[in-house]
Amino acid sequence: MARIMTTAARATFVFALACVLAPEGASAQPAAADYAWPNLTDFLGRLIAKVGPPIKVYKLSIDRDGKVDLWIQDQAHPDLVDSWEYDHGRIEGPIPVKFDHYPSVAALDHHVIELTTIDFPRLPAMLATARTKLGLADARVVSIELERGDSSGFISVTDTPIWTIAVDTPRHDGRVEFDLQGRVLDVDKD
Amino acid sequence: MSTRIDLRRVLALAALWIGEANGAPVAPAHPLEAPAALKAAFAEHIGHPVNVLSFGFGEHYAQMLAQNAAAPDEFDEYEAVPGRALEPGRPKKAGEVDCRKKVPFAALDLDAGARALAQARTIAAANGYKVPENITLGADVFCADFGWRAILTSDSNDDAMLQVVWTPDGKSPKAQELHEDGWRKVDVATLLAGSAKVAPAAPKQEAKTVAGDGRRRDFLDGIDADLARLQAEIGAPLGFKHISVDRTQLSVDVFQRGNRKRVSTWLVDTDGAMKLWREDDTIPFDCNKPFATADFPLSRLPDLIGEAPTQIPSMPQAQVKDVAIYRSGLCGRPHVYIKLEDERGYGNVEYDDRGRLVSAEIQ
Numbered sequence: 001m002a003r004i005m006t007t008a009a010r011a012t013f014v015f016a017l018a019c020v021l022a023p024e025g026a027s028a029q030p031a032a033a034d035y036a037w038p039n040l041t042d043f044l045g046r047l048i049a050k051v052g053p054p055i056k057v058y059k060l061s062i063d064r065d066g067k068v069d070l071w072i073q074d075q076a077h078p079d080l081v082d083s084w085e086y087d088h089g090r091i092e093g094p095i096p097v098k099f100d101h102y103p104s105v106a107a108l109d110h111h112v113i114e115l116t117t118i119d120f121p122r123l124p125a126m127l128a129t130a131r132t133k134l135g136l137a138d139a140r141v142v143s144i145e146l147e148r149g150d151s152s153g154f155i156s157v158t159d160t161p162i163w164t165i166a167v168d169t170p171r172h173d174g175r176v177e178f179d180l181q182g183r184v185l186d187v188d189k190d
Numbered sequence: 191m192s193t194r195i196d197l198r199r200v201l202a203l204a205a206l207w208i209g210e211a212n213g214a215p216v217a218p219a220h221p222l223e224a225p226a227a228l229k230a231a232f233a234e235h236i237g238h239p240v241n242v243l244s245f246g247f248g249e250h251y252a253q254m255l256a257q258n259a260a261a262p263d264e265f266d267e268y269e270a271v272p273g274r275a276l277e278p279g280r281p282k283k284a285g286e287v288d289c290r291k292k293v294p295f296a297a298l299d300l301d302a303g304a305r306a307l308a309q310a311r312t313i314a315a316a317n318g319y320k321v322p323e324n325i326t327l328g329a330d331v332f333c334a335d336f337g338w339r340a341i342l343t344s345d346s347n348d349d350a351m352l353q354v355v356w357t358p359d360g361k362s363p364k365a366q367e368l369h370e371d372g373w374r375k376v377d378v379a380t381l382l383a384g385s386a387k388v389a390p391a392a393p394k395q396e397a398k399t400v401a402g403d404g405r406r407r408d409f410l411d412g413i414d415a416d417l418a419r420l421q422a423e424i425g426a427p428l429g430f431k432h433i434s435v436d437r438t439q440l441s442v443d444v445f446q447r448g449n450r451k452r453v454s455t456w457l458v459d460t461d462g463a464m465k466l467w468r469e470d471d472t473i474p475f476d477c478n479k480p481f482a483t484a485d486f487p488l489s490r491l492p493d494l495i496g497e498a499p500t501q502i503p504s505m506p507q508a509q510v511k512d513v514a515i516y517r518s519g520l521c522g523r524p525h526v527y528i529k530l531e532d533e534r535g536y537g538n539v540e541y542d543d544r545g546r547l548v549s550a551e552i553q
Contacts, residue, residue: 102553171281
């Protein structure tokens with residue numbers, strides 16, 4: 001379906017996504033100056049242009065240096081998952097994802113998260129919340145990940161998309177889990 | 191007290207003073223002979239009350255892990271090199287500090303540590319252990335028995351280990367030797383008298399090897415000739431427990447001829463060299479019923495391996511990763527298990543003892 005989308009329809013989708021990603025309607029890039037947020041508008045816009053919507057996210061990882069690794073379900077072959085990497089403007093992919101135990105198509109369909117449901121502009125606020133909750137005001141980002149799973153919080157939430165923001169300082173490691181709406185699910189500090 | 195030590199103490203104090211002139215205290219040139227100066231250097235360098243979780247030192251080095259007494263979640267590592275200015279402490283993550291047994295820095299008795307190290311060296315010399323370079327104040331791996339601890343090892347026996355522990359004030363030494371069945375107490379007086387010498391190392395048996403025939407092999411093309419060579423080497427029909435095959439290695443677990451509760455593992459490499467790699471006791475309640483070459487489709491094995499990738503159509507690019515032959519289920523007939531691999535995952539193909547397909551599925 002995605003592969004036969006018209007050029008006009010694709011452009012419309014990319015524009016809509018850019019608006020979703022862009023806080024204040026200006027730029028998708030978060031204002032926080034202490035972490036080199038990747039240019040997700042650029043990455044996702046170019047990715048959509050390559051593979052077409054819908055983008056169904058199996059897993060998203062952003063590392064300390066702002067490199068992104070996005071695993072998406074191949075919509076032409078829904079039993080397959082590909083990795084797309086974005087490193088400061090350079091896109092690499094598709095890279096076949098190799099599983100130890102390959103999930104069934106039904107399991108993949110259930111696991112993936114529709115890209116349009118992900119509110120990326122929340123991320124800077126979530127990072128700020130993570131620092132506050134951990135009491136680590138100057139903590140640096142170790143990784144930011146999104147994947148469906150089980151929260152390890154006091155009130156356990158299972159089988160739901162979970163953002164995990166991991167940070168550290170020279171003295172502490174910490175991680176905070178959020179749901180897609182940015183609500184805190186768990187706080188864990190060493 | 192000798193004149194030499196007096197002179198060293200003077201030099202150590204002088205070094206401390208010179209270092210202070212540059213902003214950082216200097217560690218004494220001979221820490222074991224000037225423990226008070228070493229402690230004073232650390233105290234001045236840190237500048238606030240701390241607790242000591244570990245402190246190791248010898249002639250060449252001192253290292254301390256300290257907890258800020260006013261902020262129990264703050265840990266720093268400090269190092270001292272004799273004769274050099276102390277470097278700033280390095281923060282250590284709280285999550286990496288598993289054991290928090292400690293003494294206040296004020297109670298740190300480095301004289302006791304130096305005396306304990308001297309006693310450890312006497313024990314080492316009298317009983318054939320290597321002279322220990324350092325001694326460490328801290329808890330053991332179970333976060334217990336906080337004290338000065340020396341670990342003695344031996345050049346003549348790699349397995350020998352003696353641990354001597356003193357209380358933080360350098361008293362009540364306790365010693366224990368490591369044996370196959372765990373730690374065993376040793377009387378310290380006996381050690382000091384040199385009457386608990388290191389046991390000589392057991393002679394090591396050379397691994398039994400058989401030279402290869404020089405022919406290069408791919409074991410996925412067949413293993414019957416090499417099993418025949420192995421049988422000739424052992425001199426009896428092979429009673430298999432497990433056979434593993436990949437392109438470059440054949441691994442065969444066989445029950446020993448005279449003792450069915452022992453299993454020998456033979457490895458055959460690509461040029462045919464055979465090596466008796468290990469011998470183990472069988473595991474109780476495991477399937478310990480041998481099988482023979484006639485009990486599985488040995489002659490058809492290359493064909494079964496060759497056709498295995500076609501058994502899983504959704505893995506058209508699959509290659510054979512490895513093959514195993516062992517008794518199926520609860521000690522049933524020997525089956526052939528072939529693992530496939532492609533760029534996205536793995537698949538498993540199973541044949542029974544007559545070479546009939548049992549299952550073929552993506553893992």
